[in-house]
Each structure stands twice: as structure tokens, then as C-alpha cells.
Amino acid sequence: MLETLRENILTDVDSEDLRVIIISGPVFSSGHDLKELTSARGREYHMKVFQTCSEVMALIQDIPVPVIAMVNGIATAAGCQLVASCDIAVATEKSTFATPGVNVGLFCSTPAVAIGRAVPRKVVPEDRLEEETLGIAQRVCQSSRPVVALGKATFQRQMAQGRDAAYATASKVMVDNLALRDGQEGIQAFIEKRKPVWSHKPENVHD
Amino acid sequence: MLETLRENILTDVDSEDLRVIIISGPVFSSGHDLKELTSARGREYHMKVFQTCSEVMALIQDIPVPVIAMVNGIATAAGCQLVASCDIAVATEKSTFATPGVNVGLFCSTPAVAIGRAVPRKVVPEDRLEEETLGIAQRVCQSSRPVVALGKATFQRQMAQGRDAAYATASKVMVDNLALRDGQEGIQAFIEKRKPVWSHKPENVHD
Amino acid sequence: MLETLRENILTDVDSEDLRVIIISGPVFSSGHDLKELTSARGREYHMKVFQTCSEVMALIQDIPVPVIAMVNGIATAAGCQLVASCDIAVATEKSTFATPGVNVGLFCSTPAVAIGRAVPRKVVPEDRLEEETLGIAQRVCQSSRPVVALGKATFQRQMAQGRDAAYATASKVMVDNLALRDGQEGIQAFIEKRKPVWSHKPENVHD
Numbered sequence: 240m241l242e243t244l245r246e247n248i249l250t251d252v253d254s255e256d257l258r259v260i261i262i263s264g265p266v267f268s269s270g271h272d273l274k275e276l277t278s279a280r281g282r283e284y285h286m287k288v289f290q291t292c293s294e295v296m297a298l299i300q301d302i303p304v305p306v307i308a309m310v311n312g313i314a315t316a317a318g319c320q321l322v323a324s325c326d327i328a329v330a331t332e333k334s335t336f337a338t339p340g341v342n343v344g345l346f347c348s349t350p351a352v353a354i355g356r357a358v359p360r361k362v363v364p365e366d367r368l369e370e371e372t373l374g375i376a377q378r379v380c381q382s383s384r385p386v387v388a389l390g391k392a393t394f395q396r397q398m399a400q401g402r403d404a405a406y407a408t409a410s411k412v413m414v415d416n417l418a419l420r421d422g423q424e425g426i427q428a429f430i431e432k433r434k435p436v437w438s439h440k441p442e443n444v445h446d
Numbered sequence: 447m448l449e450t451l452r453e454n455i456l457t458d459v460d461s462e463d464l465r466v467i468i469i470s471g472p473v474f475s476s477g478h479d480l481k482e483l484t485s486a487r488g489r490e491y492h493m494k495v496f497q498t499c500s501e502v503m504a505l506i507q508d509i510p511v512p513v514i515a516m517v518n519g520i521a522t523a524a525g526c527q528l529v530a531s532c533d534i535a536v537a538t539e540k541s542t543f544a545t546p547g548v549n550v551g552l553f554c555s556t557p558a559v560a561i562g563r564a565v566p567r568k569v570v571p572e573d574r575l576e577e578e579t580l581g582i583a584q585r586v587c588q589s590s591r592p593v594v595a596l597g598k599a600t601f602q603r604q605m606a607q608g609r610d611a612a613y614a615t616a617s618k619v620m621v622d623n624l625a626l627r628d629g630q631e632g633i634q635a636f637i638e639k640r641k642p643v644w645s646h647k648p649e650n651v652h653d
Numbered sequence: 654m655l656e657t658l659r660e661n662i663l664t665d666v667d668s669e670d671l672r673v674i675i676i677s678g679p680v681f682s683s684g685h686d687l688k689e690l691t692s693a694r695g696r697e698y699h700m701k702v703f704q705t706c707s708e709v710m711a712l713i714q715d716i717p718v719p720v721i722a723m724v725n726g727i728a729t730a731a732g733c734q735l736v737a738s739c740d741i742a743v744a745t746e747k748s749t750f751a752t753p754g755v756n757v758g759l760f761c762s763t764p765a766v767a768i769g770r771a772v773p774r775k776v777v778p779e780d781r782l783e784e785e786t787l788g789i790a791q792r793v794c795q796s797s798r799p800v801v802a803l804g805k806a807t808f809q810r811q812m813a814q815g816r817d818a819a820y821a822t823a824s825k826v827m828v829d830n831l832a833l834r835d836g837q838e839g840i841q842a843f844i845e846k847r848k849p850v851w852s853h854k855p856e857n858v859h860d
Contacts, residue, residue: 255591255646255647258586258587258589258591258594259583259586259587261579261580261583263579300602301599301602303591303592303594303595303598303599304586304591304594304595304598305586305594305598307579307582307583309576309579326598327582329578329579329582369723371743372675372677372721372723372743373675375721375741375743376673376675376721379672379673379718379719380672380673382672384669384672384717384718385717387672387717387718387719388717388718391717391718391719391740392715392717395714395715395816399815399816401606402602402606439669440669462798462853462854465793465794465796465798465801466790466793466794468786468787468790470786507809508806508809510798510799510801510802510805510806511793511798511801511802511805512793512801512805514786514789514790516783516786533805534789536785536786536789608813609809609813
């Protein structure tokens with residue numbers, strides 16, 4: 240899909256007749272194919288996946304024509320990153336945006352490079368204060384501790400870097416995240432349609 | 447006008463009695479005088495215009511008293527940049543903000559230095575998704591391709607720099623933009639009150 | 654209080670069972686104890702206060718578990734900085750946020766490191782344009798000129814730096830601010846429950 244997107248973006252990019260690109264449709268709702276991310280495929284393969292993804296996102300900002308994201312539904316993970324990487328985004332009110340990777344043990348560190356640069360970082364809602372706060376806290380507690388720790392540290396680190404350095408940092412972190420025991424457990428659980436059982440230990444799968 | 451603004455800002459700036467500056471009135475609605483920007487005036491003159499403009503905008507942030515923009519109407523191009531350069535902005539609901547330089551073939555690259563640092567970058571509106579998206583796409587297509595390409599590339603580049611380096615980058619780009627065949631065509635068309643005929647070629651007027 | 658907060662944050666921080674921290678309660682409404690900031694305590698003591706504060710704020714972002722601010726009331730000065738330093742903030746509508754240090758002659762330069770990185774910088778309200786603008790201008794004029802000048806210059810400077818360098822810059826500035834005649838006058842007036850009489854001169858208390 241990333242290669243198809245890249246090919247599509249590069250088609251006629253230097254033609255004078257290409258003036259603007261509109262991206263729409265189900266591409267926003269798809270994240271990475273988790274079956275490609277099991278440890279069976281190996282670290283080098285994982286590195287290639289996230290490098291390709293980062294390259295395509297950077298490409299969108301580097302080509303000479305404006306790219307508009309037209310969103311009407313769910314935009315998640317790399318799909319949400321794709322919206323944030325476009326020059327302009329137009330979305331219906333029923334559209335929702337999420338980076339749910341942490342639920343399968345893979346913190347959305349590369350999406351955060353684009354999203355952290357596109358939207359204000361703090362959200363301050365209404366009156367159900369304790370309910371909201373505890374709800375967020377519970378969602379954190381249902382996640383793997385080392386995955387959250389890696390994601391939090393990486394967010395602070397990459398936000399202080401330029402875009403290209405930030406993508407290099409975050410791409411490597413995605414691979415490190417996959418090598419974590421909990422990174423692989425989350426993906427296995429997703430494939431086997433069961434709830435993940437986190438070790439909460441910062442250990443690699445091959446330690 | 448820029449020189450008058452500079453003089454006004456510097457008047458009594460070191461006096462203990464000057465404590466705050468309020469800028470208001472038609473100054474926000476005026477961009478550059480396009481007649482000053484034809485190729486007849488030459489590259490050096492253009493460089494001076496944009497350097498002076500960048501210096502005045504930086505000056506507003508560098509003087510020791512707070513500067514408040516009081517806006518009640520249209521703020522465009524360098525006027526919009528002026529609002530974004532002030533320490534505080536107060537505007538009525540009927541106020542509008544725009545950087546329409548691309549319509550006359552001169553992308554607002556220097557205004558984007560201040561605006562890109564003052565407001566969030568993505569806007570996500572309502573339900574008329576396709577209409578909105580196609581409307582934006584059409585406005586892009588009515589612009590000169592090399593002008594848009596130069597503007598897009600410059601935005602990404604200057605946002606990764608500190609303010610002073612960003613203004614140096616963007617000021618030079620404004621001059622390069624003016625040297626483009628389409629940069630001069632846009633300005634000539636504006637002066638002659640006709641629609642511009644873009645070449646869409648990244649060629650300089652003297653090539 | 655800062656030391657207590659630091660101890661609380663560090664308690665069990667490396668335990669696998671700690672997964673999220675929620676900060677709530679009156680901690681947000683307390684700024685620094687102004688009695689600690691009189692010139693009688695000396696420059697070294699002041700430096701220690703602001704360094705400790707900056708360290709605790711950075712610590713919140715550097716520990717491996719997410720920290721949620723649960724706010725239901727007034728968050729001011731270092732309390733407002735604390736909210737901005739948390740990974741996530743949830744606040745009721747009755748919550749208010751302010752950095753009122755300038756009223757006692759001590760510009761909130763260290764809070765601005767966190768707040769300037771967490772919220773968009775410009776606020777554009779409604780129709781009472783002149784009233785609003787003049788209200789802001791009057792509040793500026795009721796403040797000490799050298800204190801405002803120091804605060805404005807520091808904001809521009811620290812925003813161009815990385816977080817840790819920004820805190821080093823701002824911490825030193827807080828101490829310089831305290832050494833100003835008007836910095837001490839503001840604090841003395843607060844302690845003596847009278848209105849401050851600003852000198853508006855950029856002189857140190859021991860000059």
C-alpha cells in the first residue's frame with residue numbers, strides 16, 4: 240500500500256499539468272499490516288517497513304504540488320499520520336482521529352512525528368473530570384508499561400529534532416518496540432483474536 | 447509605510463514612559479505596493495524591500511515593550527504577518543486573515559515565517575467535504591505551479607529554522623519568486639487589471 | 654512543596670506496578686512562596702529555588718510513566734506550568750489558567766517554557782475590541798517596565814531553544830528578575846499587603 244501510494248504520488252509529479260493531489264478513501268483507516276510485524280520477519284524487514292513509511296510521509300511534504308487530505312471517517316495510526324503530513328486537511332464532523340498502536344503493544348512513535356507538529360498538544364474538556372481522568376488512566380494501565388515508557392520518551396526526544404532527524408529516531412524506535420516481548424505479544428494477540436497478556440518487563444523477545 | 451511604521455515603533459522606545467504599543471487601523475489591510483515589485487526596479491531593490499519588512503517584523507518582537515494588534519477588518523499578506531508578529535492580538539469576529547499573494551504570483555513566504563509560528567497549521571471544517579476540498583484544489587490550480595512549488599518548499603524549510611534564519615531564507619525566496627516569469631506576469635496583470643496568464647514554467651523573466 | 658512533589662513522583666517510579674500518575678488538588682493554585690524570594694535570602698538561594706522547580710517540571714516529562722493533570726479550579730504560575738508539563742491535562746470548565754507573576758514584579762519566565770510549548774500563542778476574542786485591547790494595555794501599564802521587558806525578551810529567546818537550554822535560560826532570568834529593584838518592590842508590597850510602587854528603572858536592588 241505504501242509503495243502504491245508512493246508510486247501514485249510520484250506519477251507525473253514533474254509534469255506541468257499536475258497541480259494538486261487529493262488523497263481520499265479507505266487509505267486513512269489502514270495502519271500497518273500487523274502480520275508483517277511479527278518477529279518472524281526479522282529486524283531488517285521491520286526497519287524497511289518504517290523507513291518506507293517515513294519516506295512516503297516526508298515525500299508528501301517534499302513534492303512541489305500541494306496535497307489535500309479529504310477525510311470522511313476513521314483515520315488511525317499511519318492513516319492519521321498521513322492526514323497530518325498533507326499540506327491541507329478537510330474532514331467531516333463524523334471523522335475521528337486516533338493513534339491506537341499502544342493497544343497492540345506498538346506505540347505510534349512515527350505517526351507522532353507528523354501529528355505532534357500539526358496539532359496543539361493539550362486537550363481540555365468538560366465537567367466529567369474524574370470520570371474522564373480515570374478513564375484515561377485506566378487506558379494507560381491496560382497498556383504495556385515498557386511500550387508506554389518508550390513512546391513517551393521518544394515523543395519528547397523527536398519533538399526537539401528537525402523533521403528528518405525525528406523520523407530517523409522514531410523509525411528506529413518502532414523497530415525496537417517490535418523487538419520488545421510485549422511488542423510481539425500485542426501483535427500475536429491481535430492475530431489470534433485474544434486479549435494480550437503483558438509482561439510489563441522491558442525485555443526483548445530474544446533476550 | 448514600513449519605514450513610517452519603523453520610525454513610529456522606535457519613537458521613545460527607550461523612554462521609561464513608553465509602556466505598550468497598540469497598532470490599529472488600515473495598516474493591516476495593506477500588503478506591499480506591487481508597482482514597486484516589477485522587474486524594472488531590479489533584484490537589489492526587491493531584496494531591500496523584503497529585508498526592510500523582515501527587519502520591522504523582527505523589531506516588533508525585539509523591542510522591550512509589548513505590542514498589541516487591534517484588528518477590525520481584513521488583514522492580508524504583510525498586514526497579516528504584522529498581526530502574527532505582535533505579542534498580543536485582539537480582533538473582532540468580522541476580521542478576516544489571508545495571505546493571497548499566490549493569486550498575483552507571489553507566494554507569501556515571509557508572512558509565513560510569523561504566521562506559521564503563531565497559529566496551528568491544520569483546519570478541519572464541516573460537512574460539505576467534497577465541495578470544500580475541490581474548492582481548495584481549484585484555487586491551487588488557478589495559481590502558478592512554480593510559485594506554489596517555491597512557496598511549499600520554503601514553508602517546510604523555514605519552519606525548521608530559528609526566526610532570524612527563517613526570515614533570511616524567506617526574504618531571499620521572495621526575490622527569487624519575483625524573478626520568476628510567473629511572478630512578474632502576476633504583478634503586471636494586477637497593475638493592468640486583467641487576469642494573469644501563467645506559463646507554469648519555473649523560468650526566470652530574464653532567462 | 655517542590656521537594657515533596659519530586660519525592661512523590663520518584664516513589665516507585667521504577668516499580669513495574671506504577672503505570673500512571675494523576676496529579677490533582679490545590680498544588681495547581683500555589684506559586685512560589687514569595688517570602689522565600691526576598692533579597693534577604695540571596696541570589697544563590699533564589700537560583701536553587703528555580704533550578705529545583707525546573708528540574709521537577711523536566712522530571713515529569715522524563716519519567717517513564719504518563720502523568721495526568723486533573724484540574725478543577727485555578728492554576729497559576731508554577732501551578733499552571735505544572736499542568737503544561739504533564740503529558741495529558743483534563744480540566745473542568747470552571748478551571749482558569751494564569752501567569753500573574755508580573756503583578757508582583759516577577760515575570761513568569763520559567764512557566765512560559767512549558768506553557769509556550771503546550772498551547773497556541775495567540776487568542777482572538779469577540780466584539781468589545783477597544784475595551785479588550787485597552788484593558789490589556791492598561792494591565793501592561795500597571796506593571797513594571799523593566800520586568801515586562803525582561804519577560805518579553807526571555808520568551809522570544811527561550812522559545813528558540815530546546816527544553817533543557819530553555820529552562821537554564823529562564824531559571825537564570827527569574828533570579829535576575831528578583832534582583833531588580835522592581836522585582837523586590839513587588840514582593841515586599843505583596844507581603845505588606847500594599848500596592849507596589851514601581852521605579853520602572855532597570856536597576857538592581859544593590860546598585
